[in-house]
Amino acid sequence: MKIIYKTWWKILTVILLLYTLIAGFLLGVPHLPILHETIRNTYFHVPMWIAMFTVFIISVIYSIKYLNTGNEKYDLIAVECVNTGTFFYVLGLITGMMWAKYTWGEFWSNDPKQNSAAIAFLLYCAYAVLRNSIDEEQKRAKISAIYNIFAFPIMVVLIMILPRLTDSLHPGNGGNPAFGKLDMDNRMRMVLYPAFIGWSLMAIWIASLRYRIRLIEYKKNEID
Amino acid sequence: MDILKQTWNLFKKEITLEWRSKYAFNGILLYVVSTVFICYIAFNLNPGFKGSQGYPIVWNVLFWIIMLFASVNAIAKSFMQESKSRLLYYYSIASPQAIILSKTLYNVLLMSLISTLALMVYLLFFNNKIGDSLYYFFTVLLGSISFSTIFTMISAIASKAGNNGTLMAILSFPVIIPVILVLIKLSKNAMDGIARNFSYSNIAVLLAINTIVIATSIILFPFLWRD
Numbered sequence: 117m118k119i120i121y122k123t124w125w126k127i128l129t130v131i132l133l134l135y136t137l138i139a140g141f142l143l144g145v146p147h148l149p150i151l152h153e154t155i156r157n158t159y160f161h162v163p164m165w166i167a168m169f170t171v172f173i174i175s176v177i178y179s180i181k182y183l184n185t186g187n188e189k190y191d192l193i194a195v196e197c198v199n200t201g202t203f204f205y206v207l208g209l210i211t212g213m214m215w216a217k218y219t220w221g222e223f224w225s226n227d228p229k230q231n232s233a234a235i236a237f238l239l240y241c242a243y244a245v246l247r248n249s250i251d252e253e254q255k256r257a258k259i260s261a262i263y264n265i266f267a268f269p270i271m272v273v274l275i276m277i278l279p280r281l282t283d284s285l286h287p288g289n290g291g292n293p294a295f296g297k298l299d300m301d302n303r304m305r306m307v308l309y310p311a312f313i314g315w316s317l318m319a320i321w322i323a324s325l326r327y328r329i330r331l332i333e334y335k336k337n338e339i340d
Numbered sequence: 341m342d343i344l345k346q347t348w349n350l351f352k353k354e355i356t357l358e359w360r361s362k363y364a365f366n367g368i369l370l371y372v373v374s375t376v377f378i379c380y381i382a383f384n385l386n387p388g389f390k391g392s393q394g395y396p397i398v399w400n401v402l403f404w405i406i407m408l409f410a411s412v413n414a415i416a417k418s419f420m421q422e423s424k425s426r427l428l429y430y431y432s433i434a435s436p437q438a439i440i441l442s443k444t445l446y447n448v449l450l451m452s453l454i455s456t457l458a459l460m461v462y463l464l465f466f467n468n469k470i471g472d473s474l475y476y477f478f479t480v481l482l483g484s485i486s487f488s489t490i491f492t493m494i495s496a497i498a499s500k501a502g503n504n505g506t507l508m509a510i511l512s513f514p515v516i517i518p519v520i521l522v523l524i525k526l527s528k529n530a531m532d533g534i535a536r537n538f539s540y541s542n543i544a545v546l547l548a549i550n551t552i553v554i555a556t557s558i559i560l561f562p563f564l565w566r567d
Binding site for chain 1: 549
């Protein structure tokens, strides 16, 4: 927990993100039919989901920790990680939709990957509603932790497994090539992997800032 | 072994209670039959619908939507009808895993019976040619099992959070949408009489979702019941 107060990884985040921004737009990419330069979206769309997964996994870990210990701080971490994850979720959807407009022709083309991403988004909206429906603090923390642990594997099934079983236009699904197959070369990996780390750290940074604000509010509301 | 014995006893208790009043069973059955009848009347207002091209597709989708709402209503009650003191009594004599397992088992039994009867009533009003009837029936059973496992866990969560119907719907629909999509696909294949081995991957997905839900509910329910 001490690590969120350190500075070095925040500097690393900034450097990594600056590198991915510059290299992502300037370095060479393989020239492929249909995709052309939109292949650069890989540097921005996929890292959003990786960042989302990173904070969602952290929130599940802290939900489990909360259930085991009952420490209120763990609940605050879990909530803020889910909030930040939902934000990156929206960014992932938007970047995907923009890319889909130029390659598939429509922002929303009823693709299984898009549909199940939208359904999984409802899962986390329901999390927010569930939290608001309970007034008692400890009960709210406990039930939302349980729901968070319950929702995570279902989200993984929805986003990662179901679209792979059907015909999806999305790269990596329905027999379409993706990482490490046809359209990826080492030049792209040089940008993509730092982007994964950079955006994940960015998400953790945002979540940690929100957590610290929450912590201050929580302490202010405490009865001395 | 202890958990299995407790589950079995609690399961028998659920059936005995239901057998005495027959409230849930008859209530839901009446709900399904009246919904089917309303649909029958409403669709017959449009002459020529029965012979139209889209009839089999609507037939299949409508059945699943009726079953979805029937099972939400049936299973939402599973934790609501228990009074707080009675729940406390169960928790003092049985393990939480046994409680959630027995509720799930009971709901599976209830929903399988209801969906079998519902399918019969539905076929009576809306007749349709089913290519592979046995397989369709199997899909319906698989669907009622999936609905039961998911809704039991969700109703346990919703009952702790004020017991309102809105919450039950909000929490369960994102989880149930993939299940119902797979079920509609599966039953469409059965209706068209497509070779069974084309549907194995869909059955695997359903079983995987059920396993995940049962595993998480067994792990999480002990934390949920404690107040």
